[in-house]
Amino acid sequence: MEKTFMMIKPDGVKRGLIGEIVKRLEVKGFTFSALKLSLISKEIAQKHYEEHLGKPFYKDLIEYITSGPVLLMVIQGHNAVLEARKMIGATNPNDAMPGTIRGDYAWEMSQNVVHGADSAQSALREINLYFERHELI
Ligand code: IDP
Numbered sequence: 686m687e688k689t690f691m692m693i694k695p696d697g698v699k700r701g702l703i704g705e706i707v708k709r710l711e712v713k714g715f716t717f718s719a720l721k722l723s724l725i726s727k728e729i730a731q732k733h734y735e736e737h738l739g740k741p742f743y744k745d746l747i748e749y750i751t752s753g754p755v756l757l758m759v760i761q762g763h764n765a766v767l768e769a770r771k772m773i774g775a776t777n778p779n780d781a782m783p784g785t786i787r788g789d790y791a792w793e794m795s796q797n798v799v800h801g802a803d804s805a806q807s808a809l810r811e812i813n814l815y816f817e818r819h820e821l822i
Pocket residue numbers: 742746775776794795796797799800801803
């Protein structure tokens with residue numbers, strides 16, 4: 686079993702998509718190691734997205750991700766990182782296939798509903814950034 690990190694971003698929470706997205710993950714067969722509604726601080730957001738520092742969209746990205754509650758998730762399953770990324774779809778919703786979360790629910794790159802770690806290494810880094818050890822079941 687592999688663990689990965691996912692987040693329902695502020696636009697997803699505001700639009701009432703928590704249930705839809707959690708249901709998709711459950712029906713697929715993922716199990717949950719942790720689920721937490723949270724308001725992310727600027728400091729944590731900057732750590733999460735440090736690879737994008739200096740890019741034209743960086744400031745807006747930090748403002749958006751800290752603009753409202755997010756749902757933080759640690760999910761587990763076989764090849765969880767890859768399988769979750771497949772379910773999420775392409776970063777740009779215009780390129781995301783129907784049937785993927787972004788393909789079905791998002792229109793804009795800057796408001797693309799969900800985040801999923803892109804490698805096992807990122808998953809570990811992001812899980813440690815958002816969760817204490819005792820929060821993981
Ligand atoms: P990912 O979320 O699919 O892993 P990343 O390249 O890590 O994609 O980008 C992180 C987030 O930054 C994206 O989900 C998206 O919200 C935002 N982003 C990435 N590139 C752009 C862009 O060119 N314009 C606006 N927002 C962007």
